[in-house]
Structure formats: C-alpha cells, structure tokens
Amino acid sequence: xxxxxxxxxxxxxxxxxxxxxxxxxxxxxxxxxxxxxxxxxxxxxxxxxxxxxxxxxxxxxxxxxxxxxxxxxxxxxxxxxxxxxxxxxxxxxxxxxxxxxxxxxxxxxxxxxxxxxxxxxxxxxxxxxxxxxxxxxxxxxxxxxxxxxxxxxxxxxxxxxxxxxxxxxxxxxxxxxxxxxxxxxxxxxxxxxxxxxxxxxxxxxxxxxxxxxxxxxxxxxxxxxxxxxxxxxxxxxxxxxxxxxxxxxxxxxxxxxxxxxxxxx
Numbered sequence: 001x002x003x004x005x006x007x008x009x010x011x012x013x014x015x016x017x018x019x020x021x022x023x024x025x026x027x028x029x030x031x032x033x034x035x036x037x038x039x040x041x042x043x044x045x046x047x048x049x050x051x052x053x054x055x056x057x058x059x060x061x062x063x064x065x066x067x068x069x070x071x072x073x074x075x076x077x078x079x080x081x082x083x084x085x086x087x088x089x090x091x092x093x094x095x096x097x098x099x100x101x102x103x104x105x106x107x108x109x110x111x112x113x114x115x116x117x118x119x120x121x122x123x124x125x126x127x128x129x130x131x132x133x134x135x136x137x138x139x140x141x142x143x144x145x146x147x148x149x150x151x152x153x154x155x156x157x158x159x160x161x162x163x164x165x166x167x168x169x170x171x172x173x174x175x176x177x178x179x180x181x182x183x184x185x186x187x188x189x190x191x192x193x194x195x196x197x198x199x200x201x202x203x204x205x206x207x208x209x210x211x212x213x214x215x216x217x218x219x220x221x222x223x224x225x226x227x228x229x230x231x232x233x234x235x236x237x238x239x240x241x242x243x244x245x246x247x248x249x250x251x252x253x254x255x256x257x258x259x260x261x262x263x264x265x
Contacts, residue, residue: 003051013065066203076200079172091168093133095175096212097149100224102126102233107225122230131157134212136260140250141215151185162197174200214258
C-alpha cells in the first residue's frame with residue numbers, strides 16, 4: 001500500500017473501518033492496514049514519518065463525516081471510467097450552485113506601499129444565483145443565471161443540460177446533497193421524460209470532491225474580487241454571462257485548473 005493509500009485511510013474516521021473510536025492512534029492504524037499487522041508500534045511510528053504522515057493538532061471545523069463516503073466515491077469513479085471508455089455515449093458532469101453579489105468581494109490587489117487598500121464599494125446589495133456543470137472530458141462549463149433555483153428551476157436546468165448532449169445514452173451528474181437536487185418534483189419530472197440523466201450524490205460536507213467548486217473560485221478570483229461594478233448590477237451580470245460563454249467549449253487548461261486531468265489509457 002503506497003503512502004497515498006495510507007493517507008487516504010487516515011483522512012476518514014476510524015469507525016468507517018470498524019474501529020470503535022473517533023480518532024486514529026497507532027494500534028488502530030495497525031489494525032486497519034493489513035501489512036502493518038506484524039509491526040511494532042514504534043516501527044509504525046517511524047514508518048508513518050517516512051510516509052510524510054504526522055500526528056498534528058486538529059483545527060476547529062464543522063464537519064459531518066459521511067458513513068457512505070467510500071461507496072459514493074466508488075460509484076462516481078465507476079461512472080467516470082464508463083465515460084472515459086465511451087466518451088460519446090456516456091457523459092460525466094459535476095454540478096453545483098453559487099451565489100454572487102452586486103458588491104465586490106474584499107480581497108488583495110496592487111496598491112502603492114504607503115496607501116490604504118482599495119475600497120470595495122457598491123450600492124444596495126443585489127444577489128444572483130448560478131447553477132453550473134463542468135464536463136470531465138472536455139472541460140466545457142454549462143451555466144445558467146437565475147434569481148433563485150427552486151425545484152422547478154432545478155428541473156429546468158437539468159433539462160437544459162440534457163439538451164446539450166443529444167447523442168449521449170446516459171449523462172451522469174455528480175452533485176451535493178442539497179434537498180432540491182433530489183426533490184420528488186425534480187426526480188419525478190425527469191423520470192416522466194425518460195431522462196438520460198442519472199444523479200450521483202457526493203459525500204456530505206465534502207466540497208473538495210466537487211471540481212465545480214474550483215470554477216466558482218476562479219470566477220471569484222478573476223471577476224468578483226474588488227470589481228468596479230458595485231453600482232452597475234446589469235453590467236456585472238452581463239459580464240459574467242460573457243465570461244461563462246468563453247468557457248462553454250472547454251479546454252485542457254481549465255481541466256488542469258480544476259484538477260480534472262484526463263484519465264490515462
């Protein structure tokens with residue numbers, strides 16, 4: 001088992017591996033990792049150091065470990081393998097939602113050393129919701145802007161996404177566990193149309209498993225931080241629409257940026 005495999009095990013809670021405690025210690029590591037079964041505890045301690053694993057103090061953080069984490073990730077991995085082996089027939093997308101505001105996000109920008117930071121100002125606060133998907137094969141980004149995404153708008157977005165792939169047999173969409181995604185209105189309407197979409201839930205409270213999150217970070221970094229459109233709401237919305245239009249065709253650069261490098265044959 002490589003260093004990455006040991007680190008992956010230690011990233012999860014021990015009880016997911018049948019260990020009756022909430023955090024790892026050397027005996028539980030030895031219990032779970034088969035090839036460590038005959039090693040001494042001091043030997044395991046030295047080995048973990050060589051594998052770049054350290055015993056660190058935790059940080060205050062709200063986190064809900066998903067007992068189905070491994071199963072959900074396995075389902076997603078299997079679907080991605082299918083999409084890689086039959087790219088025309090099987091599509092795989094990651095989906096997420098995002099809210100942006102008329103007022104700029106306060107962030108860093110270049111200023112003279114002796115001056116204060118640039119002001120991030122705007123008029124009355126306006127909000128806008130985005131729903132978006134990123135294609136793991138091409139890097140294409142599909143986004144819609146709305147005032148909100150209730151169950152009806154969510155279904156309409158999925159329908160819009162499906163129309164972008166008229167020749168596909170199945171479209172897998174991995175997304176978080178927001179109740180709107182799996183609401184009966186959404187799933188019933190998809191089923192009534194014999195939709196080719198198959199929704200795959202991501203682990204709960206695990207944004208690092210969704211590359212679409214990095215698309216939102218890119219948007220925030222390039223356009224929402226310290227922008228000058230605080231009093232020009234319509235102009236900002238149009239600008240963001242154009243920005244996403246440029247991402248519609250996809251690129252290897254975007255795949256790299258969001259951590260979706262193509263699977264190797």
